[in-house]
Every structure is written in structure tokens, then in C-alpha cells.
Amino acid sequence: MSSQTISLRFHHGLGDCANFARMIPLYSERGYRVQIDCTPDKAILFRAAGAEIVDAAPVVHDWFYPPEDVPAQHDRRGTGNKSAGNLSRSPLPDIGSRFDLWQDYCQTRVRPIELVAEPDRSDIARWLDRLPRPVVLLHTIGNTDQRGKSLPNELTESLYRELLDRTEGGLVLLDWDRRVPRLAHGRVRHLDDLPGGCSTERMMALMDQADLLVGVDSGPLHACGLTDTPSVGLWRPGHYPARYALPDRNRLNITVPDKRNRYHRGPWRIIEHPGTEFAAGRLADWIASMLGPPRYLPEHELAADIQMRHWIGDWCRGGTGNSLSTFSDRNHSFDVTFRRLSARHPWNPRIVETGCIRAEEDWPGAGFFSYLAGHYVSHRNGQLDSVDLDPGHCDFARTWCAEFGRHVRVHASDSLAYLNNRQEPIDLLYCDSLDTYEPNHAAHALAEVEAAMPLLHESSLILFDDSPWNAGAITGKAARAVPWLLDHGWRIRYAGYQVLLEKDGNHHASD
Numbered sequence: 102m103s104s105q106t107i108s109l110r111f112h113h114g115l116g117d118c119a120n121f122a123r124m125i126p127l128y129s130e131r132g133y134r135v136q137i138d139c140t141p142d143k144a145i146l147f148r149a150a151g152a153e154i155v156d157a158a159p160v161v162h163d164w165f166y167p168p169e170d171v172p173a174q175h176d177r178r179g180t181g182n183k184s185a186g187n188l189s190r191s192p193l194p195d196i197g198s199r200f201d202l203w204q205d206y207c208q209t210r211v212r213p214i215e216l217v218a219e220p221d222r223s224d225i226a227r228w229l230d231r232l233p234r235p236v237v238l239l240h241t242i243g244n245t246d247q248r249g250k251s252l253p254n255e256l257t258e259s260l261y262r263e264l265l266d267r268t269e270g271g272l273v274l275l276d277w278d279r280r281v282p283r284l285a286h287g288r289v290r291h292l293d294d295l296p297g298g299c300s301t302e303r304m305m306a307l308m309d310q311a312d313l314l315v316g317v318d319s320g321p322l323h324a325c326g327l328t329d330t331p332s333v334g335l336w337r338p339g340h341y342p343a344r345y346a347l348p349d350r351n352r353l354n355i356t357v358p359d360k361r362n363r364y365h366r367g368p369w370r371i372i373e374h375p376g377t378e379f380a381a382g383r384l385a386d387w388i389a390s391m392l393g394p395p396r397y398l399p400e401h402e403l404a405a406d407i408q409m410r411h412w413i414g415d416w417c418r419g420g421t422g423n424s425l426s427t428f429s430d431r432n433h434s435f436d437v438t439f440r441r442l443s444a445r446h447p448w449n450p451r452i453v454e455t456g457c458i459r460a461e462e463d464w465p466g467a468g469f470f471s472y473l474a475g476h477y478v479s480h481r482n483g484q485l486d487s488v489d490l491d492p493g494h495c496d497f498a499r500t501w502c503a504e505f506g507r508h509v510r511v512h513a514s515d516s517l518a519y520l521n522n523r524q525e526p527i528d529l530l531y532c533d534s535l536d537t538y539e540p541n542h543a544a545h546a547l548a549e550v551e552a553a554m555p556l557l558h559e560s561s562l563i564l565f566d567d568s569p570w571n572a573g574a575i576t577g578k579a580a581r582a583v584p585w586l587l588d589h590g591w592r593i594r595y596a597g598y599q600v601l602l603e604k605d606g607n608h609h610a611s612d
Contacts, residue, residue: 108136109192110158111147114244115301115320117164118143119327120184120347123209125150127188131196142301146327149213160192169344169361175504176343176364179203183345207348207368211327214309217302225306228295232271233288235312235392237264240275241335243319249339250317256381258282261289263385268392270312275304275321313391318345326352331403333388338377342369353391353404355384363462367476367504370404372411387411397439399447402480412464412473413439420465420598425537425577426569429598431468437595438529438564439477441603445560446528450483453527455516455549456534457487457498468566470531471498475505488512488519489534517545520552527556532578533566543580550582559604563591568600575600 107128111121118139125135129151137147138158147154167186178200179185188199188206196202214222229236241257243250252260261284264272271288274281277299283291292299299307308314308325314332316322318340325332326349334342334354342354343365354371356362357378362371374383387407395406413435420429442450458471474485485508489495495513502509512519516534530553535542546565557563563586568579575583579600583593586602595601 105132105194106134106136107192107194108138108155108158109160109162110138111162112138112140113164115143116318116323118146119320119324121162121187122146122150122152122211122327123347124184124188124193124206125152126209126211127202127206128194128196133194145213145216145302145305146211146324149216149327150211162192165190175367175501177204177368177504179206181344182347184347213302213305213327217306217309221300221303222306222310224297225303225310228290229271229273229307229310232273232290233269235268235270236273236310237268237270237388237392238273238275238308238311238314238316238321239264240314240316240319240321242276242278242280243317245319246340250319250337252317252335252337252379254282256379258284259381260384261286263381264388265289267385267389270392273307273311275316313388315388318342322346322352331391333391335379335384337379341365342371349404350402351404353387353407355379355387366408370408372408396436397443397477398480405476405480409439409473409476412469412476416464417468417473418465420468423537423567425567425571426598429465431566431599434564434595434597434599434601435468435470435473438562438601441594441601442477442529442562443481445562446483448482450478450481450528451525452478452483452485452529452531453520453523453553454485454487454531454533455489455520456532457489457494457511458501459489459491459494459497467533470533470566471509471511472501474531475502475509479505479508483508484525485509486512486519486523488514488516490515516549517552520549520556523556525556526558527553527561528558529562529564530557531564531566532582535578537567537577542578543582546578547582547585550586561604562594563602565600567598569598570596 128135135152136155137152138155144154165187167181170181185199185203188202189195241252274291276292308328308330311330314325317335322334331351336356338357341356341359341361348368354369355374356371358373390407395403397409398406413432418432452474458469463469471487478485487498492513495511498511532546532549535545565579568575568577590605591602592605594603
């Protein structure tokens, strides 16, 4: 344990101070005494982190920007992240590899609200009481790189109207410099309307008592990570969350398409807006979703749930199918499947997939199920076992699913051999092995079902890919398995391009 003192001058903006404050516990826990010379308005952040506020610290801390390297696989170590690049870097002492420190850093909690005086909290509460709930804080103009970060005025005004149309709550415009457009409306307030102004202390109280913050890459968005209030980050081209923000379970990050996102989307809860510029209506839909209930995942994983809705509802929608059908609607069948699985097995769901993912981002073409199900089970403490005979396919799936850790296992094996040797029960069996241009694909799917039958139970589900109805019968992979299952006490729950089955008599209105 060290008994040394770290004394730094850190005169940076609110967002940088918020993220730097979260580093301080890592050093305090290792015996360092931390002193920070900062501007008076940021002192509350560093005091909350356990630092001593001093004048005229001897060493200036300037942010180091690490290379913008795109990791070779899904990143759980903060590669290229601005804040992570400063861990153990001079003038801070070396306390270990920044990659090893990354998870601890992301999990540190700093609570400035506990230092906010009660009169300030009460003033904010009374002011917000005049607005209907839910209250959304909206910060659309950044202090630095305004042209790159900020929303254009026309988009901002449209966003006001779209949000007011989708909710019955109020909007608070976080604007200290009178730069944002205003809207005359009984549910809209500006910081000018707040008696006594908005110091950092009062802003933390405002964030703490609001229902949601929506912000561009600027101070309020990053400072909101020091509260329990959910947030939505809006990232315009040239700015992306994995570079400038810390991952936050309570934050949904909306970006334009960028190749870097695919390797960071899980921890940062990234969804991609199509095109190069945002549309107010689409933004408002996602923002309003952050004020509602989840669809597939637990309440405390709402941002990850909206991610999953985006993948299923947008990316799996209306694929072109194959020789079996010119239209695939996996968006509907996946939606039904995961909602019913959540109703029946809300914790520790066990999924078995035969045939794993094998092509980059193949959402509309094949559904990208290994990744989708891996995301699902990782947020419900479950297990996905994906089985494929091709070692190359298995390596690809392992790379893409590495971010889910122990929740996904990929087995290089014949599916029948795996199912015959498996001992654990199966809550969802997804049959997707042997492409439909291969001979005996339907017989193979039936053999998989027969092998899995001892592991299935009264509330199990079976989903078949590539199995549309045509000319009076189910075709494709499920052509032989579905008639067999119907004769053995199962019923069709959904039929489209895929077929979902459950045990007959196990239908509940609450599912």
C-alpha cells in the first residue's frame, strides 16, 4: 500500500471532471491521498470522489488521447477510450495495466448528490412539481466543438414537438448561454425559469430528480453517469461513445452507422440511426422507449432491452428469404419467441442453438441468432449453447460472442451427438442447422427434436428457421418435425418464415 500524495491541477470541463472523478477511488483504495486543484464549480465532483480540494497544485493534468484503434474483436477492455488511456499514465502513478483496471473503473460509484444541500434539493423539487411527469432534461448544444457535437436548431425544434407528442410529461431545456431555440408551451421550461440559477450542485439535484436526460457529447451527459437517472446520448458523425464516454447500464447511446460500433455496441448500449443525420421522429421514438417498460429484459436493463428491440424490429425485418420464400419476417417470430421465453423463464434461461452464426452482421439474411440470444441470456443470467460441425463457423461465433463471457458456449460438434450427450434441460431449442439446399435437412431437424425430447419440458419452446408454409404444408427445415410434434402434444404458436411451437394446453394470456 502506498502512502504517497497525488496533487494535480485539473481545470477541465464538466464531462472530463465527471469521468476523472471516477478514477480517484481506484487510487484512494490503493493508499494514495488525492488532492485536486479545480475550478470552484467542479469541486463537488471531486469531493464526492474522496479527493481533497487544494489551490495551486504543482502538476497540471492534461488528457492523453490514445490511438483510435478498432479492436480485432468485441471489446471489454476500453481499447481506444479517452478516459481508459489515462489510467496509470503520468502524471498519475502506475497502479497496474489500464486494461486490467478497466472493469473496476467502469464500476466505481461517485455520488455528488449526497453533498448537495437540502435547500437546493427542495428548491429543485418544488420547481419540477410544476411540470407533469415524466420530466426529460434536454441538452442539445455542447460547449466545445459545437458544430460537430450539437444538434442543428431545426432538428432541436422538431425534437421538442415529437417528444411532447409522444409523452404527457415536461421538457427542461438545459441551456446556460441562451443558445437553444425555445418553444412556447405549458410543458416546456428553460433554465432561465429556475429561480436562483443552476449551479453544479443544483444541476446534480435536477438530474437526480428528473426521469431522463437526453444530451449530446458534453458535460451534462457525462455528469449524469454520477446519478441513477437514465440517459440517452446523441452522437453525431465524428463522435462516438466508446471513445469519449464510459459504458453505463442506464444509458442508451444513439449514433449514425460506424464500423467501430460493432465492436463496442454491447457495453455502451449503442443503437444506430440509419443515414448520416438524425431524424427527430425516430429519435423521439427511442427516447420515449426509455420512459416505458422493457419488452424482453429486466427493468434495470432498459437500455439493453431497447438495443434488442432495435436489432429484432429494425435489423431482422423483412429479409429477402431464399428459395423457400421471398420474404422472411424473423422480426415477428423472434419477438414472440423472446417475449414468451421471458414470461416462462425470467431467470437463468437455457437456450440451445443448432447451427451458429457465420457471416458478419447477417441480421436480415439469417437473423444473427447466436449474438442476439447471447445478448439476451447475458442480461438474464442464462446460458446459450450453440453447436456447429464447422470449426470455422465456431471460431467466428466465439469471436462475436466473446463479450457475453461465460453466458455463451460454442461447441464444435455434430448436433445429434451433442443433444444425445447433453444432461441439462432446454428451455428454448432453436433448430437452424443444415441449410435447406442440403439433402435430408428436414429429416435432420426431426432427428434433432427427437434427440432433444428428453431435455424438453412442459414450458419449453422450439423454434425452426427457414420453415414457411407453402401449398398446404410447412416446408423447409421443419417440414417433418412439425407434423411429428403436433402428433406428440405440441401446438404452433407462431408461423411465418419461422415456426414456433409450445406444448399444447400451455397457453397463458399473460405470456
